[in-house]
Amino acid sequence: MQRLNCIISYDGSAFSGYQIQPNQRTVQAEIENVLKKMHKGLDVKVFASGRTDASVHAVGQSIHFDTPLNIPINKWKIALNSLLPEEISVIQVQRVSSDFHARFNVKTKEYRYKVSLSKDRDVFMRHYHFHYPYQLDYIAIKEAIKYLVGTHDFTSFCSAKTEVEDKIRTIYEIEFSENDDLLTFRFIGNGFLYNMVRIMVGTLLEVGQGYRKPEEIVTILEQQDRTKAGKTAPGNGLYLWKVHYDN
Amino acid sequence: MQRLNCIISYDGSAFSGYQIQPNQRTVQAEIENVLKKMHKGLDVKVFASGRTDASVHAVGQSIHFDTPLNIPINKWKIALNSLLPEEISVIQVQRVSSDFHARFNVKTKEYRYKVSLSKDRDVFMRHYHFHYPYQLDYIAIKEAIKYLVGTHDFTSFCSAKTEVEDKIRTIYEIEFSENDDLLTFRFIGNGFLYNMVRIMVGTLLEVGQGYRKPEEIVTILEQQDRTKAGKTAPGNGLYLWKVHYDN
Structure with a gap:
């Protein structure tokens, strides 16, 4: 075996x-x-x-x-x-080795989320990014990101449907880049709760549109209440990009 | 109206x-x-x-x-x-104007055909290019292309299922470029017969693999027989790119 x-x-x-x-x-x-x-x-x-x-x-x-x-x-x-x-x-x-486990030995995971800001829909990409044709304030998004990085109780950024009890996770890095109207978010953390990346993206886009202030992230995290964060961004923009293990 | x-x-x-x-x-x-x-x-x-x-x-x-x-x-x-x-x-x-007609006024059409030469299948591109993971002789393909450009009877490059009688067409330009294992063919002509681009691509790929010599294109054209040309490349790599009209 x-x-x-x-x-x-x-x-x-x-x-x-x-x-x-x-x-x-x-x-x-x-x-x-x-x-x-x-x-x-x-x-x-x-x-x-x-x-x-x-x-x-x-x-x-x-x-x-x-x-x-x-x-x-x-x-x-x-x-x-x-x-x-x-x-x-x-x-x-x-x-x-026989003690390797794809789930229990995970050290960090990287997810990416792709958002198209293009005015026109791209019929070939409809399954592969979230079409969100709005102007965004990148400075505000970058500031909001700072409040998400670190070790927090992410209850507010987790679907209420989860059965997981411990909602404390550490996000090591959130990056975002824009290239030709395509925005890519990159999240690296020690683990992610149910819908966590999608709720973070949904909330960051609301910050980018000016519906929320970047500092609100702090109170959203504190309140530990899913209804305080933004909408869940659709699944089609999300990619499980890489899984890292201890060597 | x-x-x-x-x-x-x-x-x-x-x-x-x-x-x-x-x-x-x-x-x-x-x-x-x-x-x-x-x-x-x-x-x-x-x-x-x-x-x-x-x-x-x-x-x-x-x-x-x-x-x-x-x-x-x-x-x-x-x-x-x-x-x-x-x-x-x-x-x-x-x-x-009321005398414009999308079909009858066409001056030239441009088709493109995308071929992925990557060894691994790209699951996200399976509907959007033809996966053909083989080494190709680009010099041979370029030479074969020269014989296709121009005004010819393209019976050999037309599906036998067609009802069109006049099989003479003019190809003004065939270009091909490679970028990151993605080969793109670009065809500009005054009109294209049923499956014509796909049969030309299928034949050019056989030339690229060395199964046919570039000069064979001349005899294939002369024979006016569909069975003499190569396989019909799959539809998923083909794009109707642009239609030009007289101004």
């Missing part, structure tokens, strides 16, 4: 999210189906760094599973990609 | 082609539905520069229709885009 870690990319617009759900097309179900075929009917359970919601993309999702198969490590990627649907692609496969 | 010309963009992966077909989702049907709503149940027939097949995209398709509505010309784009589905976008609307 060996444990393999795979980096995978998928187009969230093709799935009802990452996690298996009855009668839904999910990323996990597609991968487990392929592994079952490769293992001649044996169920192989896949563990991911975390779930992603419907319409949310992954450039570098990380998963692991155990296998008794004697396929050379450099053939695994080709074997998996030849069986997986075109909306999922395996980028890298490596052997890891 | 006034005649309007619109430049429209659409994502071909969402439609069974441009032209109306029973029980299919087509671009023309969506536009005519919207115009019918705007004209309170009156049928408005839309004329395009030409049809595009299923999965083929448009960045600058050109259409015209006649309308008795008194909407100011600068409001038309907003009105249409607010009613059209997100896979179709109106880029520009202008008033034209």
Whole structure:
């Protein structure tokens, strides 16, 4: 038995999210189906760094599973990609020790969120960014970002639907850049709560439009109340970009 | 009554082609539905520069229709885009004279074709380029292109399914460029037969792979036989880029 870690990319617009759900097309179900075929009917359970919601993309999702198969490590990627649907692609496969866990060993995660400020809709990008054709005050957004970075109770930036109790997370870095009307937010943290990135983006865009002052972030965090933060930005702009582990 | 010309963009992966077909989702049907709503149940027939097949995209398709509505010309784009589905976008609307015809007045058309040479599949681009992960001989492709440019009988580069009798067309320019493993072909001509760009691309890729010599293009053209040319490249890499009219 060996444990393999795979980096995978998928187009969230093709799935009802990452996690298996009855009668839904999910990323996990597609991968487990392929592994079952490769293992001649044996169920192989896949563990991911975390779930992603419907319409949310992954450039570098990380998963692991155990296998008794004697396929050379450099053939695994080709074997998996030849069986997986075109909306999922395996980028890298490596052997890891049996105590590696794709979820529990996560050190930091990076998410990106893409916003198009272009006046015209781009029909080819409709699944891949949030179309938000408004002028934004970048200085205000940058100031608001400063209040989000650090270790905080993020209850106000977490969907009320969560079952997680500990809402304290550390954000190490939030960057944003603009290029040709495309705004990219980059978040690096030790973990993110349910809808946390999308609520942060929704709130930052409201700051950018002048509906909220940057300093409001401080009181929103203090109030620990989801209704105080901004709208949840849509899933189609969100990408799970990279998962880091301890070496 | 006034005649309007619109430049429209659409994502071909969402439609069974441009032209109306029973029980299919087509671009023309969506536009005519919207115009019918705007004209309170009156049928408005839309004329395009030409049809595009299923999965083929448009960045600058050109259409015209006649309308008795008194909407100011600068409001038309907003009105249409607010009613059209997100896979179709109106880029520009202008008033034209009553003898303008989107199809019969075409002077030249530009198509582009995108090929990804990247080893890995890009899940986000699967509908927007042809994934062809092979090394190509660009010098051979450039030489083959020279034989295609000009006025020729393009029977060998036309689907046998066509009903068009005159197969003589003039190609003014074929360019190709590579950027980051993405190859873009650009074709400008006075008209293109059914599948003509896709068969030219399929054949040029076979030349690039060394399966055919560049000079073969001459004999393929002479033979006037579809079976002599290469495979039809898939529709998802093809874009109707721009339609030019006489001023």
